[in-house]
Amino acid sequence: MSFDEMIRKASRERRSRVVLALDLEDPDRGKLMQRSMDVLSAVAKHVCAVKLNRQLVLALGLWGGVDSIVNTIHEFSLPAIMDAKLNDVGHTNEFMARSYMDAGFDALIASPITGWEGGMDSVFKLAESRDKALIMLTYMSNPGAQTFYSMQASRGNESPKPMFETFIEMARQWKAYGLVVGATRPEIIRRSRELAGRDMAILSPGVGAQGGDPRAAIGAGSDYLIVGRAIYEASDPKKAASQYSELTL
Ligand code: 3DU
Numbered sequence: 001m002s003f004d005e006m007i008r009k010a011s012r013e014r015r016s017r018v019v020l021a022l023d024l025e026d027p028d029r030g031k032l033m034q035r036s037m038d039v040l041s042a043v044a045k046h047v048c049a050v051k052l053n054r055q056l057v058l059a060l061g062l063w064g065g066v067d068s069i070v071n072t073i074h075e076f077s078l079p080a081i082m083d084a085k086l087n088d089v090g091h092t093n094e095f096m097a098r099s100y101m102d103a104g105f106d107a108l109i110a111s112p113i114t115g116w117e118g119g120m121d122s123v124f125k126l127a128e129s130r131d132k133a134l135i136m137l138t139y140m141s142n143p144g145a146q147t148f149y150s151m152q153a154s155r156g157n158e159s160p161k162p163m164f165e166t167f168i169e170m171a172r173q174w175k176a177y178g179l180v181v182g183a184t185r186p187e188i189i190r191r192s193r194e195l196a197g198r199d200m201a202i203l204s205p206g207v208g209a210q211g212g213d214p215r216a217a218i219g220a221g222s223d224y225l226i227v228g229r230a231i232y233e234a235s236d237p238k239k240a241a242s243q244y245s246e247l248t249l
Contacts (some may be wrong), residue, residue, distance in 0.1 A: 141182025
């Protein structure tokens, strides 16, 4: 099954558009592993995918650590996304992408800022050959994100436009699966949806701990909300995941 099929199926069956961001930290490796598994089993019925970040990769390692978390995610019939924010030259991008794919991830997040040639080209070729999804970091959720993502820039003779609009054009041209657009700026989500059409999914982090409004993000055109601390730091993560998923319906 492709990533798109997996996330749609899980979303339909669980009536949830919530992607869990599992960014746990603990200096004790054993405890970190156990807590990751506990949070996963508590919330698995209320989310449609799980996104991992460097927190777990750095602390547990990809092999003999994160790979078994990815297996568990799959055992819950959920797809696994690696928030790799790939942003390097082609050969190292390709190495990182291949490693994450080998460890079982179904989708990777990458930054389009590298451009195609010698940057994203190798990652897209690899993803196509392995039927993996690529999600482009299009507009971040933090307050300072507008400094660059909204910067007016022109390509060639074209008139200037905000950088994120060019990222969306590139993502379309490269046939990316989707876009990450912060939930903290619903007007940017709306504009992203206009430019992306219906073909690309929009995933929005930034609700809960970062202050974004889940309903506003979904209303503006997000397909999925990425939620971390508001779920795993809640006194009852299962309840929090279920409440967030209701807000996305
Ligand atoms: O704020 P939260 O705890 O819900 O975590 C949000 C997650 O989404 C976290 O993994 C972070 O790295 C990721 N993310 C953003 O928060 C904002 C972005 O623009 C892109 C990714």
